[in-house]
Amino acid sequence: MEEVYPCSNDKECSVGSYCHSPQQSPPRCLNCRRRKKRCHRDAMCCPGNRCSNFICVPISESVLSPHISALDEHNKLSTKDQSWRKNGNPHTKHSLKGHEGDPCLRSSDCSEGYCCARHFWTKICKPVLRQGEVCTKQRKKGSHGLEIFQRCDCAKGLSCKVWKDATSSSKSRLHMCQKI
Numbered sequence: 001m002e003e004v005y006p007c008s009n010d011k012e013c014s015v016g017s018y019c020h021s022p023q024q025s026p027p028r029c030l031n032c033r034r035r036k037k038r039c040h041r042d043a044m045c046c047p048g049n050r051c052s053n054f055i056c057v058p059i060s061e062s063v064l065s066p067h068i069s070a071l072d073e074h075n076k077l078s079t080k081d082q083s084w085r086k087n088g089n090p091h092t093k094h095s096l097k098g099h100e101g102d103p104c105l106r107s108s109d110c111s112e113g114y115c116c117a118r119h120f121w122t123k124i125c126k127p128v129l130r131q132g133e134v135c136t137k138q139r140k141k142g143s144h145g146l147e148i149f150q151r152c153d154c155a156k157g158l159s160c161k162v163w164k165d166a167t168s169s170s171k172s173r174l175h176m177c178q179k180i
Contacts, residue, residue, distance in 0.1 A: 005029040010043035018043045098125040117150035128152045129177045135160035137175045 005012075006028055007019040013029035021027035032046035035056045039045050045056035097111040098104050102125045104116035110125035117126045129135050129152055136151050137160050154160050154177035163176040 016046060100125055100127060113155075115152035117152055118147060119150070120148055126150075126152050129154045129158070131155075131158055131177050131179065133177050135175050135177050137162075 006026055007013050008027065010019045013019050016032045017029045018032060019027050020030040033039055033044050033056050034046055035049050035058055037045075037056050038054055039051035039056050040054065042050045045051050048059060049056045050059050051057075098109050098114065098116075099111055100114060102110070104110050104123050104125050107115040110116055113128050114125040115128055116123050119126070131154075133154075134151075135154055136147070157180060158177040159180045160175045161178050163174045163178075
């Protein structure tokens with residue numbers, strides 16, 4: 001039996017619960033809903049999920065799906081702009097490699113120790129990850145395109161593995177760059 005607390009908004013409920021207000025009875029905190037359960041707003045879904053088309057879905061899967069085609073169009077346009085600018089002045093050799101935050105099209109546009117990764121709707125040079133830094137484990141081939149904030153891969157000699165935290169028994173989903 002879950003404990004019932006009266007509430008006036010979601011913030012008054014503890015993490016993992018939301019404020020449910022039925023027509024007949026007073027509003028109360030209820031446990032959050034797991035993925036694939038029905039919802040009306042993000043707060044109803046458990047942490048790590050959001051409400052999309054009235055169903056709780058994992059945040060990573062839902063972030064970009066409606067925007068992908070618009071994003072592709074935007075990328076095509078910005079690529080044209082950049083090549084026009086590059087060719088516009090014959091004296092500038094493209095030998096200057098980008099540093100952190102500089103726009104790029106591919107990792108070879110960035111200096112040593114950086115990669116070209118998506119940041120919102122553009123791509124910028126970001127630092128390659130070092131030991132102990134959080135990394136993104138690719139579950140499916142081609143899912144990289146769905147992330148708004150891509151991370152670089154781990155530096156040479158490191159691999160992206162689930163972080164086994166000695167202090168907690170919880171099954172951590174956090175991945176970190178660790179020695180191979």
